[in-house]
Each structure stands twice: as C-alpha cells, then as structure tokens.
Amino acid sequence: MGVLRSMASLEAEIEEMRETLLRSRGSGRTDVLKAEPGGVRRRVVGDGGGGDARTVCVTGGISFIGFAVVNRLLDRGYTVRLALQSQEDLDKLRETEMFGEMGRDGVWAVMADVMDLESLRQAFDGCAGVFHTSSVVDPGGLSGYTKHMADKEVRAAELVVEACVRTQSVRRCVFTSSLLACVWRENTCTRSSRRATSVDENCWSDQSVCRDRKLWLALGKTMAEKAAWRAARGRDLKLVTVCPALVTGHGFRRRNSTSSIAYLKGARQLFTEGLLATIDVEKVAEAHVAVYEAMDSTACGRYICYDHIIRSGQEAAELERQLGLPGRISGDAHADHPTWVELSNRKLSRLLSSRRRCGYDRYSILQG
Numbered sequence: 001m002g003v004l005r006s007m008a009s010l011e012a013e014i015e016e017m018r019e020t021l022l023r024s025r026g027s028g029r030t031d032v033l034k035a036e037p038g039g040v041r042r043r044v045v046g047d048g049g050g051g052d053a054r055t056v057c058v059t060g061g062i063s064f065i066g067f068a069v070v071n072r073l074l075d076r077g078y079t080v081r082l083a084l085q086s087q088e089d090l091d092k093l094r095e096t097e098m099f100g101e102m103g104r105d106g107v108w109a110v111m112a113d114v115m116d117l118e119s120l121r122q123a124f125d126g127c128a129g130v131f132h133t134s135s136v137v138d139p140g141g142l143s144g145y146t147k148h149m150a151d152k153e154v155r156a157a158e159l160v161v162e163a164c165v166r167t168q169s170v171r172r173c174v175f176t177s178s179l180l181a182c183v184w185r186e187n188t189c190t191r192s193s194r195r196a197t198s199v200d201e202n203c204w205s206d207q208s209v210c211r212d213r214k215l216w217l218a219l220g221k222t223m224a225e226k227a228a229w230r231a232a233r234g235r236d237l238k239l240v241t242v243c244p245a246l247v248t249g250h251g252f253r254r255r256n257s258t259s260s261i262a263y264l265k266g267a268r269q270l271f272t273e274g275l276l277a278t279i280d281v282e283k284v285a286e287a288h289v290a291v292y293e294a295m296d297s298t299a300c301g302r303y304i305c306y307d308h309i310i311r312s313g314q315e316a317a318e319l320e321r322q323l324g325l326p327g328r329i330s331g332d333a334h335a336d337h338p339t340w341v342e343l344s345n346r347k348l349s350r351l352l353s354s355r356r357r358c359g360y361d362r363y364s365i366l367q368g
Contacts, residue, residue: 060134120163150220249281
C-alpha cells in the first residue's frame with residue numbers, strides 16, 4: 001500500500017516542472033488561443049471534427065517523459081491535447097503555469113481515463129496522432145510497481161490502440177515501452193563465447209523469467225507492448241514503439257522516483273551483463289517526435305533508446321547517489337565487469353542520422 005505524498009514533495013515537483021517550461025519557452029508561437037488568466041484551457045471532448053495534421057494527443061502528459069514530449073512537440077509547432085487522468089493532474093498542470101499569459105501556446109487539456117474506451121476515443125478524436133506515454137504508477141509514490149499494475153498496464157495498452165482505431169482522425173500512434181521489455185531473458189549469453197550476444201529490437205524479455213524474479217515493471221512493459229502490437233495488427237493504424245532505458249535528467253530523482261525504483265529491481269544483474277543503460281529525458285522526447293515524424297516514410301516497429309551504458313563500479317555508485325539508493329546496483333564502487341552483451345540502438349541512430357542529412361535536425365540526439 002502506498003504512502004501519501006507530502007505537500008512539500010508535490011510543491012517541489014511542480015516547481016521543477018515550471019523550471020522545465022521556463023527552459024523551453026521562446027518558440028515564438030502565437031497562433032493558438034491561450035487559457036484565461038490563471039486557468040486551464042479545457043476542450044469539450046468530441047468536438048474535433050475531421051482532425052488536423054498538426055494536432056496530437058499525449059496521454060500521461062504531466063509524467064516525466066510525457067511532459068518532455070509535450071514541450072518538444074510544442075517547440076516543433078504542434079498543437080497538443082493533454083489527456084489527463086484526474087482532477088489532481090489538472091490542478092498540478094495549472095500550478096505549473098503551462099497555460100495562461102506567461103505559459104506555452106498550443107496546449108489543450110481534456111480528462112480521459114486510460115481504463116475507459118469511450119473516454120479515450122473522445123479525447124483522441126480530431127487528432128492525427130497519439131503519444132501514449134502514460135504508465136500505471138503507485139499513487140503513493142513509494143511502494144514501486146506490482147503485478148496488479150502490470151495487468152492494468154496491459155489493459156490500458158489495448159484500450160488506447162482500440163480508441164485510436166475508433167476515431168475518424170488518428171492514423172499514427174507512438175507507444176512508450178521500455179528497454180526492460182527487451183533485456184530480461186534466460187541465459188542471455190554464453191560467457192565462454194568469444195563474441196558478445198547482441199540485444200536489439202528483435203529481442204523480447206521472457207515473461208516467465210520476469211514472473212519468477214518478480215520483475216513486475218519488466219513484465220508489465222513486455223506484456224503491454226505485445227498487447228498493443230496485437231491490437232494494432234490488421235487495423236488502420238500505424239504503430240511504433242520506443243523502448244527507453246532508465247530515464248534520467250533534470251529533477252529525475254523526484255519526478256521519476258517510482259519508475260526508477262521499479263526499473264532498478266534486478267539492476268545488479270543488468271549491470272553485470274552490460275545492459276544497465278540510461279537516457280536523458282530530453283533525448284527520449286526528441287526520439288519520440290523524430291520517430292513520429294518519420295512514420296510516413298521509414299519509421300516502423302520498435303526503437304531501443306539509450307545514450308549511456310553503465311560500465312564501471314564508479315558509474316554505478318554515482319547513479320546510486322543521484323537516486324539516493326545506495327547498494328542497489330553494485331556493492332563495490334571499484335568493481336568493473338566485462339561486457340558479455342552488446343546493447344544496440346543502431347536502428348534509432350540510423351533514423352536520426354538520416355533526418356540530419358535531410359536537414360530536419362540541428363544537432364545529434366544520440367551517440368552511437
């Protein structure tokens with residue numbers, strides 16, 4: 001059972017979200033109506049008409065990843081509809097001052113329950129694409145991720161895809177999965193082998209391994225992503241999935257603590273195998289938007305997303321320090337491990353390199 005979050009913790013999270021907005025302002029867009037002063041511009045669901053190619057909906061828009069994706073979309077000139085789960089989410093969003101005279105243009109808020117098909121359909125109607133960044137989390141923020149949450153994650157994935165299909169406008173969906181849906185397998189590699197085993201987008205975590213080791217976040221992400229692919233098969237919807245590593249960045253200890261704790265269950269083995277990787281949240285957001293914009297041409301399937309692999313005991317100890325979780329990854333700060341597995345993000349790197357050659361991006365997102 002979760003523990004209620006303190007008011008000080010909530011206020012600190014809101015302040016960090018506000019700082020994120022301050023860093024991302026300056027896009028100069030003035031073409032979309034703002035909210036009334038001090039309030040949130042709320043759209044009446046179901047009035048979207050035939051849709052706008054530059055209008056998208058983001059579930060989990062105030063989550064650590066979702067908030068970054070929203071800001072990146074706004075910087076790229078999109079109109080963004082935020083699908084919020086609760087009144088608390090709406091209040092938190094209002095406190096960030098994303099709306100109003102000093103906020104960002106191009107943002108709408110709608111209430112949508114990810115466990116309610118009609119609610120989702122109405123929220124998505126009129127959008128050309130959907131970014132499903134929402135994830136089931138512990139409401140208390142402390143107890144981590146349970147098997148029950150994994151089951152709910154699967155149902156939410158099915159409903160999101162079905163809701164996309166049932167609209168007249170949505171034709172593309174970017175689904176946020178996790179690197180954990182790729183890396184947990186029995187006998188990942190044979191250590192006597194002279195060649196490292198490659199882990200890429202063709203690899204799926206073994207659900208029985210996840211269950212046996214009680215790796216509920218890995219299980220939930222694996223089952224949810226597979227459920228999304230099944231639901232989209234043969235339907236008039238193009239789906240891609242982004243599988244980010246442990247997401248870090250400004251404020252990640254406070255704003256992404258529950259997901260980080262759940263992600264790091266079993267982290268010592270991932271570290272030993274060369275599979276413990278991280279990715280800055282801004283690069284995750286950039287990857288989401290880049291993949292979405294390439295879906296009309298080359299983007300398809302899954303995309304592993306990371307920018308750093310934890311290879312040394314000192315790096316592991318530093319990550320533990322940043323998270324406030326001593327001893328979670330490596331008991332010896334001076335212990336290094338040979339790399340038995342080669343983690344690959346070449347597919348995403350190729351897509352991003354192609355975009356740079358076409359002049360779409362001004363700088364590199366990921367390092368090979």
